[in-house]
Amino acid sequence: MTKAERALETRERILTAACEVIADIGFENISMRKVAEHAGVSKALLHYHFDTREKLFAEAMTHSFAQTGLDTEDDTGSVPAAVVLARILRSMLPTDEELRQDWKLWQELWVRAQRDPAARHLAVDLYEQLHAWVAGAVERGIASGEFRPCDVAALGTLVLALCDGLGIRVMLDDPRVDLATARSVIWRTIAPALGIPPEFPEI
Incomplete structure (x- = not known):
């Protein structure tokens, strides 16, 4: 070495x-x-x-973010766009212990961003990358004919807002919102805009 x-x-x-x-x-x-x-x-x-x-x-947050969702899309492009989008949603929710750790880091960033301009800029930048991640999957689905044409930017903003809101409830162990409920609510909400079935796909 x-x-x-x-x-x-x-x-x-x-x-x-x-x-x-x-x-x-x-x-x-x-x-x-x-x-x-x-x-x-x-x-x-x-x-x-x-x-x-x-x-x-700051470096730890960037490192954590970079590790999120590395398996959401294969190199061949053979995975259907709906499955790619579903995998992204899975990675944006506290689905397992590793992702729950990521969520704890995000919560720390949210708190610091209220007081520290550097943390606020970092948070905005990471959200921009998340937005691009979702938008890329949606645009791919539209291009392939799997998704109905839609306002990609607005849909991306909606997805991030739903993931944040429902993810917090999951982190709190709120009995009204478990992971299955969070995924189902998000998918049912975005499915009409994409012209796809409302059931969360097998991934």
């Missing part, structure tokens, strides 16, 4: 550890020492890669 590869591996390990610690105890309670211990590196090495908690938080 080259020096550059070792540095990259160390950076990835730190970011993974930071995501886990922030999700576990919240950003306001973390210290660089706690993250270093969790990552199995020295505090000096951690500061070499990230000189402030704020920079570490």
